[in-house]
Amino acid sequence: MQIRPILATLRYHKAGTLLIALQIALTLAIVCNALFIIHQRLGQLSRPSGVDESDLLLVHNQWAGKPDADEVASMMASDLATLRNLPGVANVYATNTYPLSGEGTVFGIGHSPDKKTYTDSTAIYFVDDNALATLGLRLIAGRNFRPDEIGASSKHSKIEPDEIIITQALAHHLFPDASAVGKAVYLSRKPSIIIGVVGRMRTPWVDSSMAKWDEYSTLLPYRRLEGYTEYVIRTQPGQLDDVARRVKATLYAANRMRVISPKNGVRTFADVGAQAYNSDRGMAILMGAISLIMLTITGAGIVGLTSFWVGQRRKQIGVRRALGATQRDILSYFLTENLLIGVAGVIVGGVLAIGLNLWLMNQFEMEKLAMGYVVAGVAILLVLGQGAVLAPALRASKVPPVEATRSV
Amino acid sequence: MFAYYLRLGWRSLRRNPLLTALMVFAIGVGVAASATTFAVFHAASGNPLPDKSAQLFVPQIDIWGPASRSAGRDLPDALSYPDAMALMRDHKAARQTAIYPMASTAIPQDPTREPFAVNGYAAYADFFPMFEAPFLYGNGWNASQDEAHAGVVVISRALNQQLFGGANSVGRTIRLDDHDYRVVGVLDEWNPRPRFYDVNNSDGFSDPPDFFVPFTRAIDLQTETNGNSNCYGSAGRDAGWKGWIQSDCVWVSFWAELPNRAAVTAYHDYLMAYASEQQRVGRFHWAPFVQLHDLMQWLDYEKVVPPETRISMLLSLGFLLVCLVNTVGLLLAKFMRRAAEIGVRRALGASRREIWLQYLAEALMIGVAGGVVGLVLTGVGMLGIGLVFDPDIARLARMSPSVIGLTLLTAVVTTLAAALYPTWRAARVQPAWQLKAN
Numbered sequence: 087m088q089i090r091p092i093l094a095t096l097r098y099h100k101a102g103t104l105l106i107a108l109q110i111a112l113t114l115a116i117v118c119n120a121l122f123i124i125h126q127r128l129g130q131l132s133r134p135s136g137v138d139e140s141d142l143l144l145v146h147n148q149w150a151g152k153p154d155a156d157e158v159a160s161m162m163a164s165d166l167a168t169l170r171n172l173p174g175v176a177n178v179y180a181t182n183t184y185p186l187s188g189e190g191t192v193f194g195i196g197h198s199p200d201k202k203t204y205t206d207s208t209a210i211y212f213v214d215d216n217a218l219a220t221l222g223l224r225l226i227a228g229r230n231f232r233p234d235e236i237g238a239s240s241k242h243s244k245i246e247p248d249e250i251i252i253t254q255a256l257a258h259h260l261f262p263d264a265s266a267v268g269k270a271v272y273l274s275r276k277p278s279i280i281i282g283v284v285g286r287m288r289t290p291w292v293d294s295s296m297a298k299w300d301e302y303s304t305l306l307p308y309r310r311l312e313g314y315t316e317y318v319i320r321t322q323p324g325q326l327d328d329v330a331r332r333v334k335a336t337l338y339a340a341n342r343m344r345v346i347s348p349k350n351g352v353r354t355f356a357d358v359g360a361q362a363y364n365s366d367r368g369m370a371i372l373m374g375a376i377s378l379i380m381l382t383i384t385g386a387g388i389v390g391l392t393s394f395w396v397g398q399r400r401k402q403i404g405v406r407r408a409l410g411a412t413q414r415d416i417l418s419y420f421l422t423e424n425l426l427i428g429v430a431g432v433i434v435g436g437v438l439a440i441g442l443n444l445w446l447m448n449q450f451e452m453e454k455l456a457m458g459y460v461v462a463g464v465a466i467l468l469v470l471g472q473g474a475v476l477a478p479a480l481r482a483s484k485v486p487p488v489e490a491t492r493s494v
Numbered sequence: 495m496f497a498y499y500l501r502l503g504w505r506s507l508r509r510n511p512l513l514t515a516l517m518v519f520a521i522g523v524g525v526a527a528s529a530t531t532f533a534v535f536h537a538a539s540g541n542p543l544p545d546k547s548a549q550l551f552v553p554q555i556d557i558w559g560p561a562s563r564s565a566g567r568d569l570p571d572a573l574s575y576p577d578a579m580a581l582m583r584d585h586k587a588a589r590q591t592a593i594y595p596m597a598s599t600a601i602p603q604d605p606t607r608e609p610f611a612v613n614g615y616a617a618y619a620d621f622f623p624m625f626e627a628p629f630l631y632g633n634g635w636n637a638s639q640d641e642a643h644a645g646v647v648v649i650s651r652a653l654n655q656q657l658f659g660g661a662n663s664v665g666r667t668i669r670l671d672d673h674d675y676r677v678v679g680v681l682d683e684w685n686p687r688p689r690f691y692d693v694n695n696s697d698g699f700s701d702p703p704d705f706f707v708p709f710t711r712a713i714d715l716q717t718e719t720n721g722n723s724n725c726y727g728s729a730g731r732d733a734g735w736k737g738w739i740q741s742d743c744v745w746v747s748f749w750a751e752l753p754n755r756a757a758v759t760a761y762h763d764y765l766m767a768y769a770s771e772q773q774r775v776g777r778f779h780w781a782p783f784v785q786l787h788d789l790m791q792w793l794d795y796e797k798v799v800p801p802e803t804r805i806s807m808l809l810s811l812g813f814l815l816v817c818l819v820n821t822v823g824l825l826l827a828k829f830m831r832r833a834a835e836i837g838v839r840r841a842l843g844a845s846r847r848e849i850w851l852q853y854l855a856e857a858l859m860i861g862v863a864g865g866v867v868g869l870v871l872t873g874v875g876m877l878g879i880g881l882v883f884d885p886d887i888a889r890l891a892r893m894s895p896s897v898i899g900l901t902l903l904t905a906v907v908t909t910l911a912a913a914l915y916p917t918w919r920a921a922r923v924q925p926a927w928q929l930k931a932n
Contacts, residue, residue, distance in 0.1 A: 101915070105823035109816055116812045123805070150599035150609035152671035194727075202561060202727040241718055242738045313597065313718060338608070345599050345611040365802050368882035372806050376527060376813050383520045387820040390513050394827035442812075450801045 092423045102391055103427055110431025110467055113384045115438035118463040119446060120373035122455050127366040127373075135185045135359065136253075136286030136301070138222025141176070141326050142355035144184060145317040145333060148345040155240035155311040161341055162315055168340045169317060172333065174325030179216040182310045183209075183290050184318055185303075186362040190290035193245075195252075195260070195304065199275045208256055208273075208302040209289035212239065212310040218251075218284065220320045226254055228267035228282035231307045239308040246274040247306045251282040255301035273304065292362045294451070326354060381470060388474035392420065396482040403482055404489025413483040420479035421472060428471040432464045439463065495848075496855060503856030506832075513828065517821050517860050521905055522867025524817030527810040529868065529901040530875035530891065534883055535807040537890030538699070539799045542686035546626060547789035550690075551750045551758065553581065553765050556783035557742055557772075558726045569785055570724060570744040571694040571796065575713075577768075578746040582618065586764045587750035588757065589620035592709055594746050595695050597720035600657070600704075601669040612653065612670065613720065614705035615692070616712035622648070622679075624751050625691065630654070632664035632679035635708060639678075643710040647675035653704040654680045668705075673715060675707060687890060690789055693796045694747055695721030699886040719745045762786050800887060814904075818912045821860070825916035829853055836920055837928025850921040854913060861909030865902040872901050 096103045147165070149158055162180050169178045183190035190211075194204025211217070215231045228251070235249055250273065257266035257280065270277035287303045289296065321329045334346050346352065353361075360367075396403075403416055443455035507514040541547050554569040555577055563569070573581070578592040594616050599609045621627070622634035631654075635646045647668060654663055663677045688698030716735045723745035725731070731741040752758045762784065769782030787795055829836075836849055844852075872893070879888045891897075 101826055101919070102823060105819055105826065109819045109823065112812065112816045112819060116809060116816065120809060148597070148599060148611055150671075151601055152599075200727075242734050244733045342608060345609055347611060365800065365884050368884075369802050369806065372531075372882045373809070376809060379523050379527075380813055380816055383516075383523070383817060383820055386516050387520075387823060390516060390824050391827050394831050398831060446805065450805055 089422065089426070092419065092426060096423065096426070099395065102395070106388060106391060106427050107431040107434065109384055109387060110428055110471065111435035111438055113380050114432055114435030114460075114463050114467050115442050116380060117377045117466070118435075118439040118455065118459045119442050120377045121463065122443070122459045123452075124370045124373045124377075125459075126453065127370040130292065130366045131363050131370070133288070133300075134286060135288045135355075136223065136284075137185055137288075137355070138320075139355045139359065141321045141323055142221070143319040143321060143326060143330055143333065144187075144353050144355065144358060145319065145337070145346060146314065146351050146353075147317060147337070148314045148347075150343045150345055152313070153343070155238070158240075158311040158315070159238060159309065161343075162309065162311070164340065165315075165317065165337060168336060169319060169333070172329065172336055174321050174329045175319055176322050177216055177220040177320045179214050179220050179318055180309060180315050181217065181318060182212045182312075183316060184211070184221075184358075185288040185290060186292060186358050187290045187316075188292075188362060193273050193304070195256070195271055195273055195302075197260070197271065199272050199277075201272075201275070204272075205260060206256075206302060207296075207299050208252070208304045209291075210245075210273075211287075211303060211305045212308040213305045214307065214309065217305060217318070220318050221287070222320070223287055224285040226283045226285055227257075227265060228280070230282060231305075235307045237308050238311055240311045241313075244274065245306065245308070246276040247278045247308070249281045249307060250278045251284060251305040252280055253287045253301055253303045254283055254285055256303065257283045259302065273306075292366070330354060381466070384467075385470050385474040388424070388471055389478060392424065392475050392478040393481075396420070396478045399482075400485055400489050401492070403485040404487055404492070407485065407487035408490040416483040416485070417479050420475055420482055424471050424475040424479075425468070428468050431471075432467055435467070436460050436464060496851070499852040499855035500859065502852055503859050506828075506856055507859060510828065513824060514860070517824055518863045518867055520817040520820050521861065521864030521909055522871055524810075524814035525864060525868035525901055525905045525908070526871030526875055528807070528814045529872045529897060529904065530879060531803070531807040531810040532900070533876070533891040533894075533897050534879065534887060535799070535803045537687065538803050538887055539793075540687065541790060542688060542690050543626065543789065546751075547690075549751055549753050550624070550789045551587075551752050551761065552787050552789075552792045553748055553750060553761070554785040554787070555765065555769055556780065557744070557778070559778065559780045562726050568795075569783070570726075572722070572724070572744040573746045573748050574742050574744050575739040575746055578748050580768065581748060581750075584764070584768070587761055588753055589624045589751040590749065591618040591621045591624060592746050592748050593617045593621065593691055594709075594712075594719045595692060595703075595721040596707075596712060596717050598670045598705075598717075600653075601671075602657075603669070612704040613701070614670075614703045614707065616709040616717065617706050618709050620751070621706065624749065625686070627684050628682040630680045630682040631662040632677070634706075635678050640708050640710055643714050644708055645673060645675050645711055646678045646708065648679040648681060648706040649677055650681050650702060650704050651683055652702070670705065670707070671715075671717075675705075688793060688798045690793060691747060691749060692721070693793060693798050697800075697884070697886055698793075698798050699884075699890065713739070721745065721747075758786065800884065802883065803887065806882070814908065818908055821909060821912045822915060825857060825860075825913055826919060829916045829920040832920075833923050834928050836923040837925045840923065840925035840928075846921040849923070850917050853917040853920045854910065857909055857913030857917065858906065861906040861913075862902075864909055865905030868901050868905050869898060872897065 166178060169175055190209055192207050193210050194201055195208045196204035214236045215233050218230050239245060260271060261269060266280045266283055269280050286301060289300050289303055330352055334352055439460050446452040556569055557574060582592055596614055596616055598612050600612045601609045619635050619637045619640050630651055634648055639646055666677050667674045685702040723743050725743035731737045752761050765784040766782050769784055772778045773782055876891055876893050879891055
């Protein structure tokens with residue numbers, strides 16, 4: 087295919103050519119970054135929480151009337167018994183928070199009693215001996231808490247556990263070369279012995295600012311006797327909805343001095359996950375919709391503009407056909423013309439995409455755009471351009487040679 | 495004449511219905527995406543107290559030293575209880591208040607009714623005039639009631655509705671947790687967004703508070719904060735409430751009203767003097783370091799506008815730009831294809847200006863149609879916005895008259911801007927050349 091005649095012709099359509107190229111460039115810049123954002127956000131969404139999410143129910147219980155620690159202890163013990171006896175409940179424990187909840191406590195954990203030089207941050211879960219079974223956490227090394235090891239903590243009491251269980255990620259971070267079980271670490275000024283290591287267990291937070299340590303979780307053997315209590319309930323398989331319907335009434339029947347919010351007091355773990363990843367999912371949806379519509383509009387724009395050019399050049403096409411050009415020649419003329427414009431567009435667009443990404447990195451702490459996205463975007467836009475131009479080009483190739491003899 | 499141009503334009507648009515639909519749809523989608531995301535961004539980044547935001551300041555004090563900031567941290571965004579009390583005692587601002595959020599349960603007097611959860615704040619008397627809180631009944635408490643640690647409460651209009659059926663409840667009693675409080679005031683609707691005085695604890699867009707009680711009283715009753723508390727390196731503090739309030743844990747918000755530049759400078763100097771004094775008595779082992787942000791700077795510092803709202807607005811604007819480039823190209827092709835027609839009209843005496851106006855009328859119709867489509871799509875966008883943004887933020891965006899006006903105006907103005915070059919080209923068609931070519 088001769089390229090020079092095409093370039094010569096394009097000179098007569100400078101504005102149109104520039105506009106298509108510009109549209110392709112801008113579309114590429116935005117679509118690349120949008121796809122990258124989608125991929126990042128979906129990557130967040132698909133990260134496992136570490137807990138066995140099916141058949142898990144969470145009840146947020148606020149104690150009414152400011153009971154003291156002893157009163158909370160007895161009400162909590164009675165609640166746990168009530169819940170355990172509820173048909174369909176397999177296991178239950180009381181805690182301060184759970185993975186993806188969005189709220190919780192962070193401690194520094196390290197090898198020194200001086201808390202100003204801790205190794206890293208860790209999420210703190212106050213649990214009892216039923217937590218591992220209820221959450222479906224896998225014990226990789228060591229042992230679970232024993233019932234007699236579960237202490238009590240009230241607000242502002244000293245948190246100085248003798249035994250703790252940590253996640254594998256945290257264990258590896260603290261003791262890269264050896265097993266962590268049996269080792270001492272410092273959460274407080276007193277050493278705590280790691281008695282067990284569990285597999286994955288996410289922190290309560292999904293924010294990117296805490297992503298670095300989002301699997302550094304520590305379980306402490308305490309009943310937390312404060313203003314509110316979270317009950318984590320594992321139901322028998324298939325009983326989740328049934329228990330969810332009855333649990334609030336059951337607890338109120340046992341004791342009315344509590345508040346379980348009608349709005350979100352009782353949630354399944356699926357609800358918790360959906361809420362935690364709300365903005366990630368939302369961004370992915372929005373970016374997906376914008377990309378899709380933008381590609382459609384750019385494609386349709388190319389169809390429209392090329393159609394006009396074909397209509398404008400019917401006579402020239404007829405002349406070329408009369409002088410011996412085959413239908414194929416005409417078809418490939420328009421495809422090549424579009425490819426040339428497309429290539430110019432994607433070269434500019436590639437640069438714009440990287441520029442936009444650099445700016446987003448600077449402004450929004452976004453990660454560096456992987457080159458694969460630019461390559462994929464270039465491929466998508468070139469294929470889209472060729473696809474869009476195909477129908478008008480086919481129509482052009484059908485122009486009969488006799489057209490050359492007609493006036494407009 | 496213009497009506498005639500509109501008629502011509504209508505006829506021309508109908509000749510290529512698919513192309514017209516494409517242009518209208520592209521503009522509609524571009525404008526709708528921009529309008530929806532802008533509405534969210536605008537709602538999230540607004541000034542919650544425009545007439546006073548430049549006079550309200552948040553002090554920060556470096557109480558943990560440079561080592562605590564080595565990991566890229568900022569100064570703590572709240573004060574410790576001892577520091578907040580020192581600032582209250584010194585009373586160097588025109589008005590000032592320490593604040594912390596509390597979660598309580600309201601216990602209805604009717605024993606057959608169940609307790610329910612209420613959220614509120616512990617604050618000082620200055621809180622209400624300082625933040626221009628409007629009262630429906632009664633008033634805020636006064637400074638002497640702060641000093642007396644009085645058991646009084648200001649409740650929201652919503653809580654007054656729930657507890658007293660909306661009647662004037664001043665003088666009546668409500669029970670929060672294990673204590674009674676006498677109602678001194680009922681607020682009118684008051685929900686500044688973002689809730690600037692609590693952005694260090696919440697996203698600033700959650701449900702408005704139900705009540706306010708005197709800070710001094712809340713401390714007497716050992717009421718816990720429902721917000722963040724941060725205890726860098728102070729794990730060795732004493733156990734119990736006393737150890738807690740004497741500690742260097744930060745959990746108390748503090749706001750000062752400083753009416754002019756001189757007051758701001760004086761307050762900054764005061765804070766520096768306070769920090770220097772702490773260094774002198776051996777509490778701080780580092781050079782004094784303080785910061786003073788005004789309200790809007792504070793919202794920025796606390797990153798109140800979620801990055802998602804900004805990114806999605808910027809990408810939507812980019813999207814609109816692509817739609818406009820698309821429109822420029824299509825209009826250009828469409829107009830130039832009618833060069834012959836233009837040539838005839840020019841030869842028959844139409845001036846360039848008239849040609850220009852004729853094609854501008856056609857573009858105007860596309861712009862208006864695009865605006866209407868955009869309006870419908872913005873409406874759809876507002877319904878679907880809960881899918882995309884955090885519900886607390888999403889509910890801020892409404893189909894208000896200003897959003898409607900902005901959508902239509904953007905569609906028309908951008909389309910006309912896009913039509914400038916194509917219409918200019920159309921007006922420059924040489925009649926002789928066109929007539930000869932045919």
